[in-house]
Amino acid sequence: MREEEAGTPASAARSGKISVLIADDHPMVRQGLRVFLELQPDIEVVGEAADGAQAARLAQELRPDVVLLDLVMPGTDGVTAIELMAEAAVDSRVLIVTSFGEHRTVVPAIRAGARGYVSKEVEPSALAAAIRAVAAGHVLLGPEVAAALMSGNASQTAENGxxxxxxxxxxxxxxxxxxxxxxxxxxxxxxxxxxxxxxxxxxxxxxxxxxxxxxxxxxxxxxxxxxxxxx
Missing domain, CATH: 1.10.10.10 (Winged helix-like DNA-binding domain superfamily/Winged helix DNA-binding domain)
Known part of the structure; x- marks a missing residue:
């Protein structure tokens, strides 16, 4: 994908919709997500990225409300992309979209700053609902991930008295x-x-x-x- 094709200009006027950047290394996944999301009256896809480095770059340029981010990508992975966004003071809320449901793959991303995660197998309507929830400031965590985070929190709290x-x-x-x-x-x-x-x-x-x-x-x-x- 050429850089100029990756997303709309940062100066493009917002329409009042939830702006979304899609980051996934599979073109068919990006296309499928774009086609579905463009059917939503309150969601606007403003760009696509094929790897974590490009996702961080475009997030800084486009400042979308939500970044749909795959965790496993060639080169710069999803967790590193989140860290790069944080370093660049990008306020976009990151929603992990992954085919890996085990909390071991998701917890590092949540610790890095992601606001939640959904499976790639999730129903389209549930994905749209998750985007809206994250855009509104909610944190979306499954019970296993929440338990893993709280377990780390509890042990750290005990250590610190x-x-x-x-x-x-x-x-x-x-x-x-x-x-x-x-x-x-x-x-x-x-x-x-x-x-x-x-x-x-x-x-x-x-x-x-x-x-x-x-x-x-x-x-x-x-x-x-x-x-x-x-x-």
Missing amino acids: VGSDPQLTAREREVLDLIARGRSNREIARALTVSEKTVKTHVSSVLMKLGVADRTQAALWAVRHAEHGNE
Whole structure:
């Protein structure tokens, strides 16, 4: 695929639809996803990538709402692509689309920043629903993946001596709530009327107090303790 064919220009006007970048090394898969998604009235495919490096490049250029990302691709794989997007401060929400259902292949991607995953065998209507959910800020995790993440979270918390009450400040609890809702640092800064630098400081403090390594684990911690509080 030539670079100019990979996606629409970054300056193209948004139509109010959910913009999607498809990243998969199989042309037939990309074509199938595009054909189906273009039938959805609220979803717009803005580009395609054939490998992880191109996906990261186009995500930075096009700034789509959602990146549909295959994990196993030649050259730069899906996890590395997510890391490259994070380094470039790309706010796009990544939804893993993979034929590998085992949590061992998905957990590293979630830890790197992906917002969820679906199988390539999923019903088309369920895929569209997943895209809408991720675009709205939700995190989509199956029970096995959630359990694996929480297991790592629990062991890390025990090592750091952090209990169920980490003594977060009121502002840190606001930040944690927004993290659990899938909000980016930029979105949190807007919601709280503070700078992104201030948000980053709060996020770092929250992660340290919770004894977790990343935002996904922090979100899972918040959800778990909210559920326990409602019991």
